[in-house]
Amino acid sequence: MKTEVRASTHLAPVSAVLVSCGDGQISDIVTIAWAGTINSEPPMVSISVRRSRYSYEIINKTGEFVVNLVSQDLLNVLDGCGVVSGRDTDKFEKFSLTKQKCEHVSAPAVAECPVSLECVVRQKVELETHVMFLAEIVGVTAREDWLQGGKLSIPDGELIAYVQNRYVKTGETIGTYGFTAKK
Numbered sequence: 001m002k003t004e005v006r007a008s009t010h011l012a013p014v015s016a017v018l019v020s021c022g023d024g025q026i027s028d029i030v031t032i033a034w035a036g037t038i039n040s041e042p043p044m045v046s047i048s049v050r051r052s053r054y055s056y057e058i059i060n061k062t063g064e065f066v067v068n069l070v071s072q073d074l075l076n077v078l079d080g081c082g083v084v085s086g087r088d089t090d091k092f093e094k095f096s097l098t099k100q101k102c103e104h105v106s107a108p109a110v111a112e113c114p115v116s117l118e119c120v121v122r123q124k125v126e127l128e129t130h131v132m133f134l135a136e137i138v139g140v141t142a143r144e145d146w147l148q149g150g151k152l153s154i155p156d157g158e159l160i161a162y163v164q165n166r167y168v169k170t171g172e173t174i175g176t177y178g179f180t181a182k183k
Helices: 053-064 072-083
Strands: 018-020 025-032 034-039 046-049 062-067 115-126 128-140 162-163 165-168
Touching: 018 034, 018 053, 018 072, 025 046, 025 053, 025 072, 046 062, 046 115, 053 062, 053 128, 072 162, 072 165
Parallel strands: none
Antiparallel strands: 018 025, 018 062, 034 046, 046 128, 062 115, 115 128, 162 165
């Protein structure tokens, strides 16, 4: 039996990512848990950012950002970038992160993150508390040890997810897409 609870954002787990943005002169990194895949061809993602965030101003101005997937060794950075304002602090410097030049956008990637998705905003949706940026993934870089045959192969248990204000580690593979049809 189920009991009704207050309507809220109970979808879980969700990706916890670092979104970097900039224009070559200024840059910032924001922790985002409101991110998701929205289209296959072309590959697209969405991120939702509060208007009060410094990174919102940069993304809104440049129309670009980079979604950086976060491995467990970067948990302190993930949390720290979510509680420190980029208006007052250079997060790359504070957290000893390296700006990686991107091929397709002006925003820097976070070199220490194992995977970076270079994104160009195609549409924005004004919501009550956030603005959702719908963006096309125009380039991807990944650590070589996360590639198999030239394709990205994310190892089990490496990435961080977000569940009701908690960071959790991802687990082991228990099935693959379409496995039930193969029986």
